[in-house]
Amino acid sequence: MESGTVLGQDGLEPGDELAATEALRADREIRMLIDAGRTGAANALFDQLLAKVPPNLAPWTRAAILTRRAVSAWRLRRIPLALELVAEGWSDIDIDHPRGSSAADTLGRLGYLLEGIGHRHAALDVARVAVEVARTGDDVEILAHSLQNLAGTLNFRAAEQPPAEAAATFREAIALLEEGLTLVEGGRIHLALTAAHGASLAGVGDLDRAEHTARRTLEAAAPEDNRWAMSVGNWVLATVRRAQGRLTEAADHARSAVHDAESVNDPSLVQRYSQDLADICHASGDFAGEADALRRNIGARRTAVETLQEGLGQALEQRRLAIRAQRLATAAQEAAERDPLTGLANRLGLERAAPHMLHHAATAARHPWLLLIDVDWFKAVNDAAGHAAGDAALREIAAILRTECRVGDLIARWAGDEFVVLLTHPATEEEAVGHAVADRIRTAVDTHDWTAVLGTAQHPTVSVGVADGPGTFERLFANADTALYTAKRKGRNRVEPFEQP
Template sequence: MTFINRLRALSVSRIMLLVTVTVAVLPVLILGIHLYSSAWENGWREIEEKHQLIAQNLAMPISTYVNDHKGMLAIMSETIPMMGLRSKKIQPLIDKTLTSMRGFRSLILLDLNGKIMNSASIGAQYTKKSANIMANEKCYLKIKKTGKWAISNVKPHPITGQPTIFMGQPVRNSKSQIIAVLLGELRIDYIEKIRKQVKFGKKGHSAIVDRSGHVLAHPNPDWMAEIKDLTSWPIVQKMMAGETGVTTFYSSFMKENMVAGYAAVPEIGWGIMVPQPESEVAEQVNRLMRQHVYWGIAGLVIAILLALIVSHWVTGPLDKLAKAARELMHEGLDGNLPSITSHSPKEIKQLGTVLRALISSLQSSRDEVRGFNDSLTQRVDDATCKLREANERLEVAAQSDYLTEIPNRRYFEDCLQQALSRRSGDVDHFCVLLIDVDHFKQINDSYGHAAGDAVLNQVARILEREMRSGDLIARYGGDEFVTYMRCTREIGRQRAEEIHAAIENGTLTWDGKSIRITASVGLYCQVMGADEELKDVLQQADQAMYAAKKQGRNRVIDISEVKSYLNIVNGNVSD
């Protein structure tokens, strides 16, 4: 009771100060108890998420690197039978591919007896004495047995003894029979270059192992040279099982405990780990905890200062009103209440004015409510209008290409799908053009991406001018455009030539230099309602465009010409 009585005797200013400080200090004290554990928990979660994200992001370029070279081998394995297995054109093709695809160290064409028919290499050369050296290569034997693409584990090179990786594709004749095997040796130094790009902390690094748990890329060059076996490491066992996550382990290389994110590279089964010493992680967490403590102390000091200021701000006008009220009581209510300063709290100012004009105040409040309702209604209407306009702009943006401001691929495919789904009672033809800007990468490399954007915009404007009512154009992606026209094959061919000529004649001047623009155009025409799927229509146009590029670019190729050419080629092969 004594404590309660003392509280009752306190002034409003002291009560406010006591309550404000208590409210400010109590949460700080409670949070302080859990600060350390929370800082560790949050810090470790942040570190784990970062390491796992780094590992997953590193897996993407590794997978792309392997898949790009896998795709090149597939293209070559399809091209070689068309040349003839004993053709003299194969060696120049292999030489050119080795030069353009810098990720290959060597390319080897083997017959079914394991004899080297053609080869090109950077470093170790395959001579006549080593003609049968690849006959026992496991990757070669597996491809010959299964007839599918395969990739080896990291292993010593049969000639140099240096670590290497082989991948290959079967070469089939027109009857889908395996007639040879095309092997490619990947450059591990390229993979190591990708790995070295990941650096963080003082000792943080990354490492890559093959699907058998042997070192493929690692900061320790000795481990790479000896192809060190890490299968005894629990983290490597998890990667070999295709798992992704974060774990801790002891590193015999760093001689300390590590925390590491790990991920498996899809399809090829390689593992990528991103370890960092726990000591560095602990320092980051401690630094984060210290920051929390400093901010907590600063917040407490600010709270006390604000409590003093607010207490004086609130109680000062109240003390003034109380003193004036006592004087009025002693003087028989003769006098006036003092005016309240404009910077006082709203409630205290209202207390002074409501005593003199209660009715007027109620009326003012009513008018204010009405005005507020009218204003709120107007704001709701305005917000609804703005939302409708924003939705309209969003719909346009979703259907348009941001650079050329013409329809995008998704909108084009939706429209073409609707056209293909309609059934016309009369015979109605349509044509699809797939247009690829020639040497676009060279333009970007020579003049800059801004010039490349200008080229794409110019091609888009030319296509807009060449289109007729009912036609549709779109940017299909990158340097490719696509058009849909309701016309016969003859008119479609004529219009394709006109579009091709308009693009070729539309020279662009950039920084005082003239940029010549040409395009490879693929043409596909069909009868509306021919029960053909969207993907088949686009694939036919893509094949025609690809044939135009293969035949030297800067031309128009009808898919019927491609099919005729393939029939002639297949006829020669079968003969």
Template sequence: MEQDDPMLVGRIPEQDRHVRLLLDSGRIEESEAAFDDTIASSPNLVGGEWSRPVVIVHRALLAWRLGRVSLALELAADAWTELDAEWRNDASTAHALSMLGYLLEGHSTPALELLARSVRIAREAGDPETLAHCLLREGTTLVARVLVHDVRSERYLVDGLEKFNEAIELTSYGALRRRAMASSARALVELGSIKAAHERVLEALEDARRTDDLFGEALSYWTLAEVHRRREELEESRTAASRALHGAELSKDTLLITRLSTDLGAICKQLGDHVGEATALRRALRASGSTVSVLREGLAQALEQRRIAVHAQRKANAAEAAALRDPLTGLANRLGLERYGPGLIERSASRGCIPWLLLLDVDWFKDVNDRAGHSMGDTALREVAGLLRSECRGDDLLCRWAGDEFVILLVDSTGDGRNAGPAVAERIRAAVDGHDWSQVLGELERLPTVSIGAAAGPERLEDLFTAADVALYRAKHGGRNRVEVNDSERRAPQTVE
């Protein structure tokens, strides 16, 4: 199999590319198993070097070709929603839009709109490879309006041919060029340029054979069959159409199977081959062409409805998350603590761990507001929030309770759990005390420190908060910038200077 196809390399992970190459080579059982492994191993991909929408919509196309319509719908909707959420006029966005448009080919208006938009974005992004992708898919959809959906318009053929020719100019080898060559030859046939079409399709066919690209062979043989038919070479036309249909069936392109079966049946009828005609029509029936068209039309409509629903749900989730978060510091707010705190305490206790609650108050905060201004006070609170994040784990719940008070809920304290809370509290105290406040607040007589009360035990959130509040009171009245502990076993108070 071809390994360095520019149509795929760099856009999707190797495992996804491998599935596509298996499918294009007609190795269906292997491609199905590889696809299942890919989905199972990375269901929520993707970050890092790949664009998440590109990978998701590519998987939607694979799922569609494998006959998994529901999964194709789900993946395509997720990709579309991702694009809506973080729109960028870059090559990845163009690539994802192009694949979505190709997936919706049967639903012509939105498909053509997406494809044209993807071409515009690819041009602006200045990425030749992506532009070639987008041009090929737009050209394929334009020509399909004539060949598959029986819309008799020369304009679609001319526009499609222009897209194919530009794509050919932008790439020198690989599946993208082969398919652009074969598809452009098919448009040339419909426009009456039989000789030019024949020369072009033979080049594409030779390259497809050399690289074991069954899908590319099917496209090439389809065009070659029509070339022979226009020249009234019906025997050669039937042979080419049969080979095209065989390749399409192996690579599982249902719409191409339906069209080729119909064409083969018409050629057999001209030859008086009624057995061949009947066989071709049965193959068309098996491909369920009309059902597939309805499914694809329904897919487009359901996809849009699902996209809207998912987008609305994400907005609702975002609004809920915003309601639980303090806008100044980005930490959870009081409502967030009340929402998530009890569950975290229960989870920690159920695992045999000791939950700790730290209640923190910023010392001398009134001086900061009075001497430096409230905007500097807000800056100081954001600095404290940043220090809390750096000293706590990702699973811990950090909350701005009110004003200059913060709450930290430490969960899953394993090992020496009895000392986990005081240890974290002391790290926080030392970090705030040693922070370079002059860079933020300038010269103040009293720079911020923190007093912390800590409480442990499997009690309810309210009980832990009350116990920590008592310890905080001792810390404030014991001279500030200190940690006091009050756990559920009435452990003797300890002071950390």
């Protein structure tokens, strides 16, 4: 899926352009090894390449190389290194207005990493910006790659939406992919576009074209041993066969999709495909197959949650700022401020960061809100499902908080089953943002599918106390605590604002 051209090397001398081209070629070779499931060889080549970043590159070109390597490190599950690389690349260019192919390439890969971290709203926004920026460049392969990345993100969103909304999202993806397919002929980008196109066609019920496209994907992927594309092709065929009622064939294709996704270290694909495989097995009465698929799904979810436990969302920003400030904060300090179970800031991290955030809000004319969130009847969850399942439920709630909050919001695990969200918005806006976020969180927890984590045990809900206005963190917390007590007293699973006595 990598571009085969030089990325808009504005102002480079011929020798520097050659060095950049060689670096991109080596990066592309690593990605090919990863997509073939050859992680050992990919790691060995990556280690050789790691110390080699050509000097005298234009900022966006250097950022593109670094973010490409960050994606490779991510796929190889070398998470701290991935963060270090993307932070270094991002720090070089975050004050520049993005324009041209190198900027689009950088933004597209940053969007991919944000998706993996769990910042899904930001990931989709960045993917859209990457397409817009790619249109200002002269590299059609990078534009095609940006279109594929955005369309692939939309495909996954559509798979989780109600049918009426999903159809519109799939159609948006189809338009992007068909544009991309007109730009390139052959090669890995064309193959990625074709694979995603099949998934979109299946999503809108165009089964004949979807099957034809999936077959072409598998035929093109096999000689290259591109298991990523094979997994997508088989998933599309599983979707088609399931819609046709041919469940045995659907299960066979879904198993192949899961196997190939596992071989290329892609937990997001494994989660999607294994859930579909479980549904197919259930519909066909293959309960042993369903159980195996669910185990794979839980394993992939655990991998994703463990990745999130690294504190990736906040660590990305923290590491970027640390590089710009000559890494004043040490790794030990970061660890001391992070909750090891959920990956969120812990009480110490919250108490250190909150005063700075409130001070900035006051100087920037922003209105602060504090949400105090408590899991209802959590002891009953632990008693019914066990403490391991209770811990998994807390990690799941932490993931929901990341999804429903913005990148700049401060999210922390206060203690036990209590969480805190501190956010701000422009004081000139009258909207009660804190109340809206709180209710969104409460609804997301209440409607979440807890089956994979808790089975038939009582599913958790949350009560939320909301406080706002200028003042100290301690005052906001005390007011939110009072409001939370009111929410508990009124029956739980509700949001209550602080009311002045």
